[in-house]
Amino acid sequence: MSGHVRAKVAVLGIGNTLAGDDGVGIEIANWLGEKWGGREEILLGVLEGDLFAVTEWLDRAERFIFVDAVAAEQPGKNVILREYQAGLSASLHHSDIGAVMATLRTLKMVDEFPSWEVWGITICLPQELGVGLSEPVRWAAQLLIADLDQYLAELVDCAQVH
Secondary structure (H helix, E strand, C coil): CCCCCCECEEEEEECCCCEHHHHHHHHHHHHHHHHHCCCCCEEEEEECCCHHHHHHCHHHECEEEEEEEEECCCCCCEEEEECCCCCCCCCCCCCCHHHHHHHHHHCCCCCCCCEEEEEEEEECCCCCCECCCCHHHHHHHHHHHHHHHHHHHHHHHHHHHC
16 A cells, blocks of 8 residues: 555446446446545545556555446346446446456455445446436435445444544
C-alpha cells in the first residue's frame, strides 16, 4: 500500500448509462456520492468501461461493494452475490466483475486482497440504446439505495465509536 489510509468500504457503480437499465449501478453510485462523498471511511466511484480499471482502487479500501445490473428474466429484483459467481454482469461488459476480481486475486495484485460482493438489480438485456431506467428497475434502485444508505450509516457510526 502506498501510505494512504484505506477506506472501510468502496462502493463502485458499474454500467453504461446509455444502455438504459444497465446504467443503474452508475446512477446509484452518483446518488450515494451526493450524500456520502468526501468521507474517509467511504470511497465512491464508477467503472464505466474496462472493469480491469478496478486495479486502481484495490489498495484503497478494505471491502468493495459493486453495484451493477444483473441479467435475468424478471427485472427489478435486488440480489446480493458474494465473491466469485460466474455471470454477474448483464453481459454488456467485456467481462463480469466476478471474473475480473478472481483474476486479480490470482495475480496477487495487492498484498491484502479486499473482500467484495455485488449488490445487483436484475434487468432484462437492453435491445436498444436509451437513457433512463425502467419502472421496475427504478423501484428496485430506491430499495437498494435505502439498504446501502443504512449500511453506510452503520459503518460510519461504528467507525466513530472506535
